[in-house]
Amino acid sequence: xxxxxxxxxxxxxxxxxxxxxxxxxxxxxxxxxxxxxxxxxxxxxxxxxxxxxxxxxxxxxxxxxxxxxxxxxxxxxxxxxxxxxxxxxxxxxxxxxxxxxxxxxxxxxxxxxxxxxxxxxxxxxxxxxxxxxxxxxxxxxxxxxxxxxxxxxxxxxxxxxxxxxxxxxxxxxxxxxxxxxxxxxxxxxxxxxxxxxxxxxxxxxxxxxxxxxxxxxxxxxxxxxxxxxxxxxxxxxxxxxxxxxxxxxxxxx
Amino acid sequence: xxxxxxxxxxxxxxxxxxxxxxxxxxxxxxxxxxxxxxxxxxxxxxxxxxxxxxxxxxxxxxxxxxxxxxxxxxxxxxxxxxxxxxxxxxxxxxxxxxxxxxxxxxxxxxxxxxxxxxxxxxxxxxxxxxxxxxxxxxxxxxxxxxxxxxxxxxxxxxxxxxxxxxxxxxxxxxxxxxxxxxxxxxxxxxxxxxxxxxxxxxxxxxxxxxxxxxxxxxxxxxxxxxxxxxxxxxxxxxxxxxxxxxxxxxxxx
Numbered sequence: 340x341x342x343x344x345x346x347x348x349x350x351x352x353x354x355x356x357x358x359x360x361x362x363x364x365x366x367x368x369x370x371x372x373x374x375x376x377x378x379x380x381x382x383x384x385x386x387x388x389x390x391x392x393x394x395x396x397x398x399x400x401x402x403x404x405x406x407x408x409x410x411x412x413x414x415x416x417x418x419x420x421x422x423x424x425x426x427x428x429x430x431x432x433x434x435x436x437x438x439x440x441x442x443x444x445x446x447x448x449x450x451x452x453x454x455x456x457x458x459x460x461x462x463x464x465x466x467x468x469x470x471x472x473x474x475x476x477x478x479x480x481x482x483x484x485x486x487x488x489x490x491x492x493x494x495x496x497x498x499x500x501x502x503x504x505x506x507x508x509x510x511x512x513x514x515x516x517x518x519x520x521x522x523x524x525x526x527x528x529x530x531x532x533x534x535x536x537x538x539x540x541x542x543x544x545x546x547x548x549x550x551x552x553x554x555x556x557x558x559x560x561x562x563x564x565x566x567x568x569x570x571x572x573x574x575x576x577x578x579x580x581x582x583x584x585x586x587x588x589x590x591x592x
Numbered sequence: 593x594x595x596x597x598x599x600x601x602x603x604x605x606x607x608x609x610x611x612x613x614x615x616x617x618x619x620x621x622x623x624x625x626x627x628x629x630x631x632x633x634x635x636x637x638x639x640x641x642x643x644x645x646x647x648x649x650x651x652x653x654x655x656x657x658x659x660x661x662x663x664x665x666x667x668x669x670x671x672x673x674x675x676x677x678x679x680x681x682x683x684x685x686x687x688x689x690x691x692x693x694x695x696x697x698x699x700x701x702x703x704x705x706x707x708x709x710x711x712x713x714x715x716x717x718x719x720x721x722x723x724x725x726x727x728x729x730x731x732x733x734x735x736x737x738x739x740x741x742x743x744x745x746x747x748x749x750x751x752x753x754x755x756x757x758x759x760x761x762x763x764x765x766x767x768x769x770x771x772x773x774x775x776x777x778x779x780x781x782x783x784x785x786x787x788x789x790x791x792x793x794x795x796x797x798x799x800x801x802x803x804x805x806x807x808x809x810x811x812x813x814x815x816x817x818x819x820x821x822x823x824x825x826x827x828x829x830x831x832x833x834x835x836x837x838x839x840x841x842x843x844x845x
Contacts, residue, residue, distance in 0.1 A: 342629065344815075346601040346807055376595065436843045443843065451759040453792060460793070464786040501795070505758055505844040506704040507766070508837050509776045509796025511803070523762045532814065533717040539706060540713070542754070542806070543762025550764070550803030553795070554599055554823055561785065562597075570807055584761050590689045590696065591758040591844055 344569075350555045351376060351564040359396035364485040367564060376566070378486065383495045383567040385552035388515055389461055389469055390563045391478045391498055397470040398462065399426060413437070423457060426468050430455035446471060449583040450515060452502045472498065475516025476578045483518040495520035495572060498579075499549035499556075505591070512553030514545035514579050521573040522546075522582050543582060544572060597822075603808045604629060604817040612649035617738040620817060629819070631739065636748045636820040638805035641768055642714055642722055643816045644731045644751055650723040651715060652679060666690070676710060679721050683708035696756075699724060702836040703768060705755045725751065728769025729831045736771040748773035748825060751832075752802035752809075758844070765806030767798035767832050774826040775799075775834050796835060797825060 353370045357363065363386075371378065378384070392398070406414065406421035410428055414421035417440040424442070431444035435451055444455045448471070456471035472478045479496040487493055498516035503509075514522055522545030526537045552565035586592060606623045610616065616639075624631065631637070645651070659667065659674035663681055667674035670693040677695070684697035688704055697708045701724070709724035725731045732749040740746055751769035756762075767775055775798030779790045805818035839845060 342600075342602045342627075344603045344808065346804070347595075348599040348601070348804065349595045350597045352597075374595075438843050441843060445759075460788050460790055461784045462786060462788070464788045501793075503792070506698075506837050506842060507796065507799070507835050509794045509799065509835065510792070511764075511796050511799050513760070531714045533715060535713050535715070535717045537713055539756070539763070540754075541762045542810075543760065543764050544807065546760070546762065546764050547803040547806050550800040551599070551601065551807060553800050554797065554804060555597065557795075582760050582762065584759050589759060590691050590694060 346551070346570050347566075347568040348551050348555055349376065349566040349568060350562045351566060352560070352562045353390070353564060354561055357390045357393040359393060359398055361394045363390060363394040364482060364489060368489060370564070378490055378492045378494055378566065379568060380493055381495070381572075382492070383497060383520065383548055383570060383572065384482070384486070385497045385499055385549055385556065385565045385567060386479075386482065387556050387563040388456075388471060388475060388498050388500045389458070391472050391475070391482075391516075392469045393462075395472055395478065397472060398467050399470065400467050402466070413442075423454075423459065423468055426457045426470065427455045430457055430470055448475065448515070449580060450502070452500070456500055456515075471500065471515060476518065476580065477516070479516040479518035493519070495574070497545055497549055497552075499552065501553065512546070512549035512556075514549045514582060517545050517577050517579045519574060519576070520545060521575045521577040522579060523577075524573060545577070545579065545582065548572075599804070599823050600819075600821040601804050601808055602629065602819040602821060603815045604819060605813070605815045606643070606817060607814055610643045610646040612646060612651055614647045616643060616647040617735060617742060621742060623817070631743055631745045631747055631819065632821060633746055634748070634825075635745070636750060636773065636801055636823060636825060637735070637739070638750045638752055638802055638809065638818045638820060639732075639735065640809050640816040641709075641724060641728060641751050641753045642711070644725050644728070644735075645722045646715075648725055648731065650725060651720050652723065653720050655719070666695075676707075676712060676721055679710045679723065680708045683710055683723055701728065701768070702833060703755070705753070709753060709768075724753065724768060729771065729833070730769070732769040732771035746772070748827070750798055750802055750805075752805065754806065765799070765802035765809075767802045767835060770798050770830050770832045772827060772829070773798060774828045774830040775832060776830075777826060798830070798832065798835065801825075
């Protein structure tokens with residue numbers, strides 16, 4: 340029995356291997372039909388970035404990469420593939436930390452994460468690397484409008500990736516692209532039931548939605564898409580860049 | 593219709609005001625009955641720490657606090673209440689950043705967060721502060737065993753709080769206490785469908801569960817508890833301390 344106010348996180352398994360040039364929405368619609376799932380108005384579709392990147396051709400064969408001297412030196416030091424390190428450097432706007440085998444960079448989009456989001460898993464066994472989408476907000480918007488066009492349903496879309504965090508172990512999902520949803524909800528100035536005015540309370544709902552989906556969209560289970568149903572989000576033309584803290588407020592720079 | 597593999601996040605509204613000495617499980621059972629909800633085996637119960645802290649008496653009337661000189665100086669500088677700052681310092685094991693009006697500390701438990709988790713909201717309009725539970729794992733274990741005893745159901749329990757993150761705007765929920773669940777799932781060494789051996793893949797599922805619940809357990813809606821149902825977690829006597837990165841691996845110290 341459905342409970343008032345409950346949220347459902349519904350897996351959309353996709354066994355097909357997405358390759359550059361694929362029409363992701365067509366594959367998604369096929370998967371929905373196969374699993375007898377419908378999208379409903381105001382669903383949030385959370386899509387792991389990897390299938391987005393693959394469909395968009397953001398896959399680089401390592402054999403085609405000529406590593407720079409900096410990449411070669413660092414790769415030798417930590418026992419990594421210099422060509423992968425080269426991609427990490429190319430995708431970065433600055434290096435945040437470079438210590439032991441950990442390489443934390445800020446990406447061209449502004450996200451701070453390990454290896455500029457360059458990832459060798461779930462591609463082709465280590466021969467190629469997948470990069471983050473060039474403009475994940477735009478990827479989300481494209482998916483959203485194609486879904487509206489082909490299925491007639493207005494949904495929100497979140498493109499997600501797994502990031503580490505300082506001070507805490509383990510990765511959690513974050514939103515790197517959004518469409519049709521305000522990623523932050525600002526409670527500041529609102530009063531609690533005791534009349535106290537809330538202060539630091541801005542909630543990163545897009546990241547929490549990504550995490551809810553992350554419980555299902557695993558590393559090994561071929562479920563790169565989830566539907567989050569029943570969450571009353573604020574619509575709007577938000578951007579995942581709103582989740583990036585501006586440099587002047589960054590205490591860890 | 594329930595979809596295979598779906599997860600449900602079910603709100604448990606509790607309108608009663610928890611005060612020190614209250615039997616939290618009794619209040620929870622009353623709320624479940626009132627809303628005609630049942631707990632089921634292997635549900636994850638996510639509980640906002642504030643009601644736990646309140647029940648455990650971790651509420652301090654600011655009028656009873658004598659601020660130290662350090663607290664007074666800092667409070668004057670940023671226009672804060674010196675007594676609240678005093679509590680932040682008492683609850684901290686070290687100051688991580690102290691800049692503008694932001695005060696980031698490591699708590700006695702090891703968590704790095706703003707203001708040592710000391711919070712004036714949702715108490716009594718600013719006269720008192722709520723501290724984090726002294727031992728949130730133990731709080732979770734107590735809740736879990738009381739639920740087993742009184743309802744005969746084995747659940748996992750997560751005690752959660754909202755933390756900020758470097759580089760990203762907005763708060764997300766994190767697990768500060770766990771019982772009956774392994775908070776981390778380690779995929780390292782496992783192979784993806786292309787035979788590639790996964791590397792940095794440790795997932796902080798307890799934090800993702802806290803986030804899923806955080807979508808419902810809001811700041812203003814008097815829903816301090818959620819049931820997450822259908823998530824295949826790994827049972828075990830985990831601790832939220834496993835989510836704290838050891839100092840020697842901390843790149844931001």
